Amino acid sequence: MDSTTVFLDAFLxxxxxxxxxxxxxxxxxxxxxxxxxxxxxGIALGLLLAAVRSFRVRPVNVLIVLFVDVxxxxxxxxxxxxxxxxxxxxxxxxxxxxxxxxxxxxxxxAFAEEIFWSGILSIRKGQWEAARSTGLTFLQTLxxxxxxxxxxxxxxxxxxxxxxxxxxxxxxAVIGVPEILMQAQTAQSFSGNATxxxxxxxxxxxxxxxxxxxxxxxxxxxxxxxx
Amino acid sequence: xxxxxxxLEVTGLRKSFGTLEVLRGIDLTVRAQELVFVIGPSGSGKxxxxxxxxxxxxxxxxxxxxxxxxxxxxxxxxxxxxxRIGMVFQSFNLYPHMxxxxxxxLALRKALGKGREEARAIGEAALARVDLADKSSAYPxxxxxxxxxxVAIARAMALEPKIMLFDExxxxxxxxxxxxxxxVMRELRQDGMTMVVVSHExxxxxxxxxxxxxxxxxxxxxxxxxxxxxxxxxxxxxxSFLADFAA
Ligand SMILES: Nc1ncnc2c1ncn2[C@@H]1O[C@H](COP(=O)(O)OP(=O)(O)OP(=O)(O)O)[C@@H](O)[C@H]1O
Ligand SMILES: [Mg+2]
Numbered sequence: 001m002d003s004t005t006v007f008l009d010a011f012l013x014x015x016x017x018x019x020x021x022x023x024x025x026x027x028x029x030x031x032x033x034x035x036x037x038x039x040x041x042g043i044a045l046g047l048l049l050a051a052v053r054s055f056r057v058r059p060v061n062v063l064i065v066l067f068v069d070v071x072x073x074x075x076x077x078x079x080x081x082x083x084x085x086x087x088x089x090x091x092x093x094x095x096x097x098x099x100x101x102x103x104x105x106x107x108x109x110a111f112a113e114e115i116f117w118s119g120i121l122s123i124r125k126g127q128w129e130a131a132r133s134t135g136l137t138f139l140q141t142l143x144x145x146x147x148x149x150x151x152x153x154x155x156x157x158x159x160x161x162x163x164x165x166x167x168x169x170x171x172x173a174v175i176g177v178p179e180i181l182m183q184a185q186t187a188q189s190f191s192g193n194a195t196x197x198x199x200x201x202x203x204x205x206x207x208x209x210x211x212x213x214x215x216x217x218x219x220x221x222x223x224x225x226x227x
Numbered sequence: 228x229x230x231x232x233x234x235l236e237v238t239g240l241r242k243s244f245g246t247l248e249v250l251r252g253i254d255l256t257v258r259a260q261e262l263v264f265v266i267g268p269s270g271s272g273k274x275x276x277x278x279x280x281x282x283x284x285x286x287x288x289x290x291x292x293x294x295x296x297x298x299x300x301x302x303x304x305x306x307x308x309x310x311r312i313g314m315v316f317q318s319f320n321l322y323p324h325m326x327x328x329x330x331x332x333l334a335l336r337k338a339l340g341k342g343r344e345e346a347r348a349i350g351e352a353a354l355a356r357v358d359l360a361d362k363s364s365a366y367p368x369x370x371x372x373x374x375x376x377x378v379a380i381a382r383a384m385a386l387e388p389k390i391m392l393f394d395e396x397x398x399x400x401x402x403x404x405x406x407x408x409x410x411v412m413r414e415l416r417q418d419g420m421t422m423v424v425v426s427h428e429x430x431x432x433x434x435x436x437x438x439x440x441x442x443x444x445x446x447x448x449x450x451x452x453x454x455x456x457x458x459x460x461x462x463x464x465x466x467s468f469l470a471d472f473a474a
Contacts, residue, residue, distance in 0.1 A: 124318075124320075126316060126318050126320035127320060129283055129314075129316070130314075130320035130321075130322070130379075131322075131333075131334075132283065133281055133309055133312070133383075134310065134334035134382065134383070134386060135306045135307065135308075135339075135386070136306070136333070136334055136337055137338075140337045140338070144333060144337060145322050145333075148324050149322075149323065149324050152324065
């Protein structure tokens with residue numbers, strides 16, 4: 001066997017592909033499900049926290065900043081392990097899926113809050129004053145005048161951060177969530193062949209390259225908002 | 228000008244920022260349909276005075292009655308009062324993410340609770356009054372500074388305020404655009420709007436104002452009809468301010 005054949009046999013083994021491709025595809029579906037759930041709750045919670053923070057109630061904001069700093073500081077894997085293996089000992093049992101979704105949502109929420117908050121701060125004071133001077137309430141001003149502008153400005157950094165965090169769905173492999181990496185690892189150990197890992201890598205590329213491209217497009221599309 | 232009802236009555240108004248006392252006992256009454264012009268050196272407290280009059284700044288002491296309602300009473304619904312007090316800023320402060328019409332109708336819809344169609348009709352009428360009927364679907368960034376400021380005036384006017392406060396409405400405009408904004412203000416005045424204008428447009432003050440108020444260091448130094456303030460100022464500080472200005 002020449003080296004090309006050895007390589008193909010190790011990484012693109014036809015029989016292994018046929019056998020395990022359905023598992024990898026199934027893993028893709030799980031990954032997409034977790035990722036979508038994380039993006040939806042993470043960004044919504046981040047926006048909510050930033051909005052609450054803009055009311056500038058001292059004790060509330062101290063808590064928000066504490067939450068944000070702790071979640072940004074901790075590696076997500078540490079949190080996942082603590083919650084998955086720790087909570088059952090106090091009687092709370094969550095599925096791997098739930099833990100992965102919860103932790104990544106909270107982490108994304110923390111980063112998103114910071115991004116939205118700096119967006120809110122970057123809106124000139126005159127926008128608040130103009131709106132308030134027409135009799136709009138604080139909340140109406142926030143929702144109709146400030147947030148639409150702030151959110152637009154935060155699209156590029158938020159997209160990048162969201163991609164970085166949703167890739168962490170691979171951490172689900174550690175707690176038995178049957179997403180791409182878990183499927184690939186399992187298949188690799190059953191087949192004794194690295195092909196499933198390569199398929200897993202391809203699956204991530206298929207899923208995330210379009211998102212990265214979309215992120216770059218959004219970045220140019222919304223770049224004017226930062227001027 | 229017949230003695231008409233007072234729309235704005237400021238008494239004993241004091242305002243400090245930290246240890247800096249910016250307004251040191253202001254008394255000022257503005258009657259219905261009056262155009263009062265406020266002039267004075269930079270830092271004399273002109274903007275702060277206007278901003279207190281719709282509580283964008285919280286005064287420390289004194290009383291501000293608008294249309295008979297005490298603004299500083301904690302029981303006063305400040306949002307309802309602000310609908311009756313139009314404010315126009317030096318920097319326009321239009322909402323950049325909304326069309327011109329949406330800028331004008333936002334408060335009509337959200338603060339006054341008017342329906343979409345009614346708000347649109349009022350908004351379009353207000354835009355027509357500032358001669359921008361054809362710009363209702365444009366975005367602020369597509370307009371000249373003068374047009375933007377006229378939209379800002381329409382936004383305030385659309386709420387049918389009892390009084391309008393202008394803080395240097397033409398100061399950030401190129402000279403050739405100033406005229407169109409002053410023309411709109413002149414029309415407002417002819418339609419009987421009560422107005423307080425902080426501005427350096429002395430020519431406009433001379434032929435449009437009923438009264439000119441000269442402020443210095445947080446106090447009203449003197450006030451009177453434009454002829455007298457510009458022609459025969461009584462106070463030395465007024466004289467030197469106007470002399471600096473003419474120079
Ligand atoms: N938010 C603030 N915090 C601290 N100081 C302030 C604030 N706003 C205004 N001041 C100070 O109050 C004083 C009066 O300011 P104000 O803007 O009312 O003056 P003005 O007469 O409008 O001046 P100008 O002609 O330059 O606009 C100035 O010394 C200014 O620095
Ligand atoms: Mg000023």
